[in-house]
Amino acid sequence: MRRTFGLTLLVALTLTIIVRVGGQQARGAPRTGEKAPAATPSAEARGVQIGALGGGVPRAGEKAPAATPTSREPEARRGGGVTDQARGGVAPRAGERWWSHIEALANDAMAGRNTGSPEHKRAAEYVATHFANAALEPAGAGGSYIQPVKLITRRIVEAQSSLALVRDGKTEPLSFVDANVSMRVDPAPSVDAPLVFVGYGLNVPEQNINDFQGLNLKGAIVVHISATPRSLPGPLQAHFGSAAERWKMYKAAGAIGTVSIANPKNMDIPWARSTLSRTQSQMALADASLDETGGQQISVTMNPARAETLFAGSGHTFAEQLALVDAGKPVPGFALPSRLKATIRAERGEVESQNVAGILRGSDPKRRDEFVVLSAHLDHLGVADAPINGDRVYNGAMDNASGVAALIEIAARLHDAGTKPARSILFVAVTGEEKGLLGSRYFASHPTVRRSAIVANVNTDMFLPLFPLKTLMVLGLDESDLGQDIRAVAKDEGVAVQTDPEPQRNRFVRSDQYSFIREGIPALAMKVGYEEHSPEAEIAHKWTAERYHAVSDDLSQPVDLSAGDKYIDIVRAVSVRIANRTDRPQWNESSFFKRFAKGATH
Numbered sequence: 291m292r293r294t295f296g297l298t299l300l301v302a303l304t305l306t307i308i309v310r311v312g313g314q315q316a317r318g319a320p321r322t323g324e325k326a327p328a329a330t331p332s333a334e335a336r337g338v339q340i341g342a343l344g345g346g347v348p349r350a351g352e353k354a355p356a357a358t359p360t361s362r363e364p365e366a367r368r369g370g371g372v373t374d375q376a377r378g379g380v381a382p383r384a385g386e387r388w389w390s391h392i393e394a395l396a397n398d399a400m401a402g403r404n405t406g407s408p409e410h411k412r413a414a415e416y417v418a419t420h421f422a423n424a425a426l427e428p429a430g431a432g433g434s435y436i437q438p439v440k441l442i443t444r445r446i447v448e449a450q451s452s453l454a455l456v457r458d459g460k461t462e463p464l465s466f467v468d469a470n471v472s473m474r475v476d477p478a479p480s481v482d483a484p485l486v487f488v489g490y491g492l493n494v495p496e497q498n499i500n501d502f503q504g505l506n507l508k509g510a511i512v513v514h515i516s517a518t519p520r521s522l523p524g525p526l527q528a529h530f531g532s533a534a535e536r537w538k539m540y541k542a543a544g545a546i547g548t549v550s551i552a553n554p555k556n557m558d559i560p561w562a563r564s565t566l567s568r569t570q571s572q573m574a575l576a577d578a579s580l581d582e583t584g585g586q587q588i589s590v591t592m593n594p595a596r597a598e599t600l601f602a603g604s605g606h607t608f609a610e611q612l613a614l615v616d617a618g619k620p621v622p623g624f625a626l627p628s629r630l631k632a633t634i635r636a637e638r639g640e641v642e643s644q645n646v647a648g649i650l651r652g653s654d655p656k657r658r659d660e661f662v663v664l665s666a667h668l669d670h671l672g673v674a675d676a677p678i679n680g681d682r683v684y685n686g687a688m689d690n691a692s693g694v695a696a697l698i699e700i701a702a703r704l705h706d707a708g709t710k711p712a713r714s715i716l717f718v719a720v721t722g723e724e725k726g727l728l729g730s731r732y733f734a735s736h737p738t739v740r741r742s743a744i745v746a747n748v749n750t751d752m753f754l755p756l757f758p759l760k761t762l763m764v765l766g767l768d769e770s771d772l773g774q775d776i777r778a779v780a781k782d783e784g785v786a787v788q789t790d791p792e793p794q795r796n797r798f799v800r801s802d803q804y805s806f807i808r809e810g811i812p813a814l815a816m817k818v819g820y821e822e823h824s825p826e827a828e829i830a831h832k833w834t835a836e837r838y839h840a841v842s843d844d845l846s847q848p849v850d851l852s853a854g855d856k857y858i859d860i861v862r863a864v865s866v867r868i869a870n871r872t873d874r875p876q877w878n879e880s881s882f883f884k885r886f887a888k889g890a891t892h
């Protein structure tokens with residue numbers, strides 16, 4: 291609380307300094323009662339003016355006004371939470387331009403850019419316009435920048451659905467608030483099956499892990515803790531802990547469904563927040579060949595605070611199991627003395643959403659038809675069913691308007707500088723990330739260029755420029771020789787590099803780079819890094835706890851423009867460096883992910 295208040299004061303001070311010292315466009319905080327300038331959607335389509343930066347700084351205790359999404363009123367520029375700690379209050383021009391794209395994509399009128407929504411389409415058109423401004427070649431379908439992505443939607447009708455444990459002939463209802471039914475899986479209309487606890491729930495022979503030993507999973511619903519053994523290296527924890535890989539294992543053992551108990555130690559989003567989205571439409575790719583949930587009749591995520599009920603009568607407690615996880619010990623499984631009985635009614639529909647793609651054509655006659663893909667997801671969570679603290683819009687300013695704005699800015703900088711790398715650089719803003727990496731999965735499996743011509747992917751998702759960029763967090767740093775490229779660029783920029791300090795959060799498989807990795811393409815994903823237990827770590831953790839997938843990930847939050855600026859330059863530089871390599875990027879021999887490389891089948 292104090293930190294936020296302190297920053298607000300700093301912001302007010304900084305804005306004042308910008309107005310006096312900056313001598314650029316006036317953008318001071320409006321006086322009380324004055325309406326801050328706001329870009330309209332049509333203005334956004336033409337390119338937002340920088341002058342809208344800033345706006346009113348709410349006084350302590352004052353609640354900033356929030357437009358309702360139905361009113362289509364653009365958001366008042368209530369934010370102004372922009373600090374530039376590194377450059378004495380004079381904001382760099384490029385950082386401002388980047389921020390202006392975030393304002394265009396994440397204002398309230400964009401209604402959270404939900405996949406398949408009209409606002410997402412408008413956001414896609416905005417990106418296409420700016421790709422055109424940067425003279426990128428259209429690389430979508432039919433000579434346009436847009437690649438349409440067809441999706442199936444599913445939404446649970448809770449009033450006509452039920453979930454219960456049946457134990458000793460007694461039926462004990464489970465509340466959907468505490469047991470969320472995932473509609474990423476197409477649920478069977480009714481399910482009645484025994485529950486078997488499988489601990490971490492992994493069967494990975496090559497790592498000598500088999501949590502199914504001695505358990506009969508035929509026709510059962512597996513109950514696992516959403517955790518992975520520490521004996522596994524970070525990227526493998528991420529890979530084998532993913533829903534798709536887990537389901538392969540469970541299906542092979544004969545199971546028909548899953549109950550995943552969230553690990554309270556690793557929950558990015560407090561349960562009270564995450565459960566709010568359970569009644570929103572969930573999605574899957576319409577292309578059935580990309581369905582990874584075949585045979586799964588039900589998928590439930592359980593609130594850890596209510597998980598003891600699953601263990602009642604088993605002679606074990608959930609607390610015991612968690613203690614084993616916390617201690618990094620094996621977690622043996624056992625049959626639970628209850629069945630899960632479910633009746634699920636789903637509303638089904640279809641929508642189309644958009645990937646946006648453009649090419650900066652390379653200059654080398656041999657390599658110009660090879661591509662370095664720069665990606666970032668455009669979609670976010672849309673609008674909440676009910677207001678949360680008076681706000682309904684999941685603006686997704688950091689997640690991930692910031693990443694798409696970085697792509698636009700990189701394209702513009704390369705254009706401005708007349709950069710002509712040897713290989714081509716393919717910019718892709720993908721849809722459906724929040725629905726399960728759907729747009730990138732679609733693009734990576736149906737690319738608009740020859741798939742074998744994609745040599746690398748560099749993805750940006752929520753890179754969090756909340757403080758100056760001194761350390762760059764690189765996911766995939768030690769997996770391919772792209773690690774050498776990013777190390778070299780970081781050195782030039784005077785920043786350190788680090789791998790994921792928290793591999794248990796599965797970040798390596800939780801964003802769009804993973805869709806490319808699974809197609810055999812070496813990839814990197816980057817964020818502003820920090821040392822554990824540092825003040826920066828505290829800011830990052832606080833951001834995750836308070837703003838990640840919350841309506842407060844909006845335009846009023848503090849951001850460090852210099853960090854945004856530096857990040858953009860690093861991604862620009864590493865893209866060009868990769869595009870100019872004489873050889874093609876390779877997975878490291880030791881990398882687990884090398885197995886996805888298609889090698890001779892290209």
Ligand SMILES: [Zn+2]
Pocket residue numbers: 689724839
């Ligand atoms: Zn997200």
